[in-house]
Amino acid sequence: MTATETPDLSAEELARGEALFRTPCDFVLGAVAVDGLPQDGRPEIAFAGRSNVGKSSLINALTGRKTLARVSVTPGRTRELNFFTLGAQDPDGTGGAYLVDMPGYGYAKVSKSAVKGWTRLIEDYLKGRRELKRVFLLIDARHGLKANDRETMKLMDEAAVSYQGVLTKSDKPKTSELEAVIAKTEAELAKHPAAFPHLLVTSAREGLGIAELRATIAGLTPNGVEP
Secondary structure: OOOOOOOOOOHHHHHHHHHHOOOOOOEEEEEOOHHHOOOOOOOEEEEEEEOOOOHHHHHHHHHOOOOOOOOOOOOOOOOOEEEEEEOOOOOOOOOOEEEEEOOOEOOOOOOHHHHHHHHHHHHHHHHHOOOEEEEEEEEEOOOOOOHHHHHHHHHHHHHOOOEEEEEEOOOOOOHHHHHHHHHHHHHHHOOOOOEOOOOEEOEOOOOEOHHHHHHHHHOOOOOOOOO
16 A cells, blocks of 8 residues: 555445534543443444554544544543544434544653553453444554554454554655555554554545545444435
8 A cells, every 4th residue: 555545445435434424423431440431332433542643633633523532732641531422323322333532552751650550441441342343553654563552452462352553644754754654564464363454544634544534434333324
């Protein structure tokens, strides 16, 4: 895959993604432990990645809401599993899905006890959540995969949690540098049993790859929204 290529998606799939993200998307709760997670059985699509990888910016770009997920210049601000509703509910209260903004990992300038707490929360969530349909592993396009990304990938492989790589900030590196990162990242992801084969390339600032990511998420939700 080059910097200008995206996985093959039909016009209908792209339209369904756009339709889904025109439905309500609102913050529901922030969980600091797994016993505080929602219990209504809706499917969950989570976003994981290093601190300052651009999770909040990407979620805001996906939903078209500038402040849905808080963007901070201070890495490590997200310290909970933040749940956002996505899609309209049926009259009986079922339907729809959750987007989950996970705490960033890999930021050293916090207390060891805080890092330990976040790590345990992430591990507990990834290991035992049947509602979790896919984790989008966000990877900074300027740097590629790092050691703590690999630790998270190993954890998801062991837990058989489906995950998919998403390059963020793809507007930052030069085209040749970006294509090298894409090739290297795809090659490494291909070696992991739980990794989804297609790498998505995005830029929240430029809007690159947002429609493709929306369509991918729509494909994971039940009772797809008609375009």
